[in-house]
Amino acid sequence: MKLQLVFLVLLFQFNNLLSQTSLQEIDLDYGRYTIGFKHYTATDSTRTYIPKITVNHKEVLRPIPISIWYPSTTSILSKSPMSVLNYMEVLKEEEEWESLPNYFILDWFYYANTPQNQQHLKETAQAYIDIPIAKESFPVIIYAPSFQASSIENFAICEQLASHGYIVISSPSRGASSKRFQKPERAIETQARDLEFLIKEVSRFPSSDMNRVATMGFSFGGLSNVLTQMRTTIFKANLSLDGTIRYNPDLLKSTAFYDPKKITIPFMHLAQKEIPQAVMQQENISATLNTDFEFYDALTHCDAYKMRFHDMSHSYFSTLGVLFEKRDLRQDKSDQKIMASYKLVSTYSLQFMNAYLKDDATALQFITNTPQENNISSDLISKESKTATVQKAFDFYDFVHQAKLQNYKNVKTFYKQIKKTHPTLELPEGRLNTLGLQLIFNPKNVQAGISIFELALQLYPTSANLYDSLAEGYLYIGDTKNAIYNFEKSLSLNPDNQNATKRLKELNP
Structure with a gap:
C-alpha cells in the first residue's frame, strides 16, 4: 500500500512537471532579425506626478517608463540574451520598487512564489539589451497593456513581432498623477494620452516608419487604444487581445471623443472562451458577457474580425499570465492547451500586422480564411468577420x-x-x-x-x-x-x- 501511495505521489509530481509552461515549449515562430530591447524613462512635461518614494507628496514632471523591442542585424555571439528575471526587473522599476531585492519579486507583485514560478525567472528570453537597431525602415506597433500592468506583460509576442521586422513600443498602464488609477473614466483618458506620447517618442527613431503604424492592446489596453484611434488618424490597424472594448463599451461612450464612424481601419478582436455558467453565477457576471459585442456590431466603416479561442481564459493573452498566473480549476484548460492557444494568438497577431502594415497578400488570405482553411481545428478557434459597408474617404x-x-x-x-x-x-x-x-x-x-x-x-x-x-x-x-x-x-x-x-x-x- 505504501509503495502504491509513493508511486501515485511521484506520478502526480511527474504529471505536474510535464504540464508546466515554459517559453521554450510555447515555441513561437521567430523571424530573421535578432531582437533588441531598450528600457528607459522619458518625461511628459505637460503633466505632473507624485512618485511613491516622495514622502512629502512632492510633484515631479510625469515620468513615462518606455520599453522598445526592435529588429537588429548585430552579431550576438559575445552577448547573453535577457532572462525572464530581467523583464521582471523592469516590472519592479515600473511599480516604483527599484531597490526591492529580486528574491521578493514574486511575493511582492501579483504572482505566487512557487518553485515553478521561481524556475520561470531563470528562463531565457530572445531579446538582447541595447544592441544597435538595424539600419532599415520598419513599421511600428504601439502596445497598450492591461489595467495598471507593466509595459513588458506581453514580452514574448513583442519579441516575436520585432524578429519579423517591427518596432514595438510600450509603457506601463498607470494613473495620471500617481501609480494607481483613481477613476475608470480617467484611466482610459490617461492611457490614451500615454499612447499618444509613445507615438511621438517612437517617431524620434530614424528606423520608425510612421506611415505604417498600428496599435495592439490587451484587456483594458484594448479599450484605451480604441479611444486613441478616435483621437488620432495615424493608426492603420487595431488588434484587440480580449480587449475591454467588448466588455465595457459604455466607458468609451462616456468620453468626449467617442464616434464609431472614426473607426475606419481594420479591427481584429481575439476573445477568451465562453465562461462556464457556474462560474458566471458565482462571480455575479451577466450571461450576456459570453454573447454580446456591441462595439463590433456597430462597426460599419471598416473590415472587422472577431475570433474566440476556446482553450483560453482572459489572463493567458499575456506572456506573464501564461507563465505565472494561478490556474482557475473551475474553468482553465491544461498548460499544454494554454501554450498552444497562446502560440495561435501570436500567429494571428503577426499575420494581422503583416496583412495591414506590410501589404502581405498571403497574410491577408490567412486572416480572411476560416480557421479550418488554415488547418486549425474548430475546437480551438471560431471566427466571424464583416467588410465595411461605408467606404472611407481616401486619405x-x-x-x-x-x-x-x-x-x-x-x-x-x-x-x-x-x-x-x-x-x-x-x-x-x-x-x-x-x-x-x-x-x-x-x-x-x-x-x-x-x-x-x-x-x-x-x-x-x-x-x-x-x-x-x-x-x-x-x-x-x-x-x-x-x-x-x-x-x-x-x-x-x-x-x-x-x-x-x-x-x-x-x-x-
Whole structure:
C-alpha cells in the first residue's frame, strides 16, 4: 500500500512537471532579425506626478517608463540574451520598487512564489539589451497593456513581432498623477494620452516608419487604444487581445471623443472562451458577457474580425499570465492547451500586422480564411468577420500606399490624378515632411524622398521648414550645392531659422 501511495505521489509530481509552461515549449515562430530591447524613462512635461518614494507628496514632471523591442542585424555571439528575471526587473522599476531585492519579486507583485514560478525567472528570453537597431525602415506597433500592468506583460509576442521586422513600443498602464488609477473614466483618458506620447517618442527613431503604424492592446489596453484611434488618424490597424472594448463599451461612450464612424481601419478582436455558467453565477457576471459585442456590431466603416479561442481564459493573452498566473480549476484548460492557444494568438497577431502594415497578400488570405482553411481545428478557434459597408474617404495613408506601389515615381502627376478622383484628399505639410526625411535618409530611397519634397513644396511653397528639411537631406547624401540652395531658400522665408544659418556658415566658411 505504501509503495502504491509513493508511486501515485511521484506520478502526480511527474504529471505536474510535464504540464508546466515554459517559453521554450510555447515555441513561437521567430523571424530573421535578432531582437533588441531598450528600457528607459522619458518625461511628459505637460503633466505632473507624485512618485511613491516622495514622502512629502512632492510633484515631479510625469515620468513615462518606455520599453522598445526592435529588429537588429548585430552579431550576438559575445552577448547573453535577457532572462525572464530581467523583464521582471523592469516590472519592479515600473511599480516604483527599484531597490526591492529580486528574491521578493514574486511575493511582492501579483504572482505566487512557487518553485515553478521561481524556475520561470531563470528562463531565457530572445531579446538582447541595447544592441544597435538595424539600419532599415520598419513599421511600428504601439502596445497598450492591461489595467495598471507593466509595459513588458506581453514580452514574448513583442519579441516575436520585432524578429519579423517591427518596432514595438510600450509603457506601463498607470494613473495620471500617481501609480494607481483613481477613476475608470480617467484611466482610459490617461492611457490614451500615454499612447499618444509613445507615438511621438517612437517617431524620434530614424528606423520608425510612421506611415505604417498600428496599435495592439490587451484587456483594458484594448479599450484605451480604441479611444486613441478616435483621437488620432495615424493608426492603420487595431488588434484587440480580449480587449475591454467588448466588455465595457459604455466607458468609451462616456468620453468626449467617442464616434464609431472614426473607426475606419481594420479591427481584429481575439476573445477568451465562453465562461462556464457556474462560474458566471458565482462571480455575479451577466450571461450576456459570453454573447454580446456591441462595439463590433456597430462597426460599419471598416473590415472587422472577431475570433474566440476556446482553450483560453482572459489572463493567458499575456506572456506573464501564461507563465505565472494561478490556474482557475473551475474553468482553465491544461498548460499544454494554454501554450498552444497562446502560440495561435501570436500567429494571428503577426499575420494581422503583416496583412495591414506590410501589404502581405498571403497574410491577408490567412486572416480572411476560416480557421479550418488554415488547418486549425474548430475546437480551438471560431471566427466571424464583416467588410465595411461605408467606404472611407481616401486619405494621406492611402495616397502614400499607392505612391509606394509605383516607387514614388511621377508623384506630382500622380497627386493631380488622385485629386480629381478624391477631391477631399489632404496631404498635411508635417506628414509630407516626415515622409520625405524618412525616405531621403535611407540610401535606397533617396530619389523617392526628393520627389516627396518636390510635391510638398508645390503644395506649400512658402514653407521654410520644408526647404530646411530638403536641404538636410541633400547634405546627408553629399549634394552640397543643392543643400546650400535650399538652406538659403529656407532662410529667405524665415530669417530666424537658426539651423539654416548654422549650416550655411559650415558650408560657406
